[in-house]
Amino acid sequence: MTPDQVQRLFTRKDGSYLFARWSRPIVPVVFGVDDATLAVVKGAVEAVVTLAGHRMAETDPELGANLMVFFFRDWAELPQVPNLERLIPDLAPLCARLAASGANQYRAFRFDATGAIKAAFVFLRMDAALSEMPAETLALNEAVQVILLWGEEAFATTSPLGRAGEAVILRPDIAAVIRAAYDKVLPAVASDPSHAYRLAARL
Template sequence: MDPAEVQALFTRASGEFLFARWGRPIVPVVFGVEDATLAIVKGAIEAVVVLAGHRMAETDPELGANLMVFFFRDWAELPEVPNLDRLVPDLAPLCARLAAVGANQYRLFRFDATGAIKAAFVFLRMDEELSAVPADTLALNQAVQVILLWSDRAFADRSALARVRETVILRPEIGALIRAAYDPVLPPVAQDPSHALRLFARTQREEI
């Protein structure tokens, strides 16, 4: 990737550049799947966290779990989840809007006082399209989507994943970018597009 492509991955449709990474250890919890799929999802999250050089933990002192992944069949199910409306403002209207447009996934982030990510919610409506995706591919893709605050247009034209023979892997340049994003020298939050140049420089240094 060149610097412009890196910048585009964090430039929202509104034209605003916004980069953020997690500012605390990630504590995932997964709802609506069997144990075998649960292990796959948590394994994918852990793999991406390790790739980033970030950390996981057993519990978050403020929220208990700070990365919540929900699998379900209908958006109408979510407002029925006890206490979820306390964590996700305007949950019922949000689900109604998503149902109206036929959405099958949605991600919501919460941020701490500095702007770093402190929690994320992943909602996956298992329609025919998502149900056809292998569990490991779906899990890896979602793990990548929540490790950073990507643009709302990121990966719209090209997936973060690639297929090598029968195996689906993270595109190497995206993996390098994730590692660069968690360089402790860099700030956890940036709104200046010049931050993309710093990210790009670190991906190039990694390739040398």
């Protein structure tokens, strides 16, 4: 993967470059699924966190859990979740917009004072398309999407996942970017495109 290709992964819609990784151990909690799916989602998060060389924990001292994943059938359900409005400002108008656009997923991040990721929220409306996807594939895709602050278009045309025979796996080039991104020599936050060259040099 060339530096230009790496740079595109972290380029915003306005053309600016913005990279951020987690600054604290990840503590996932999953809502709206059975125990079997819960284990699959947490297993996928743990696999990606291990790949990154990052850490998980039992609790976050500030938030309790800092990676929240919600599975549901209708966007109208979310505003009814107690206290969720405190975590996601303007939740009701947001859900109305997402419903109007036919969206089946949405992710929101929160950042610490340095700009590093301190929390992420994943919302998955289980429409026909998502319901047909194997739980392992869906879980791995979401784990990849929240391990870094990717650009909005990073995976718009190409999935971060691939196939090895019958198995769905993380693409080796994306796995290499994730590993490099958590190199302790590199900053947790970067807005200069030259950061992409430092990342590419570690692939």
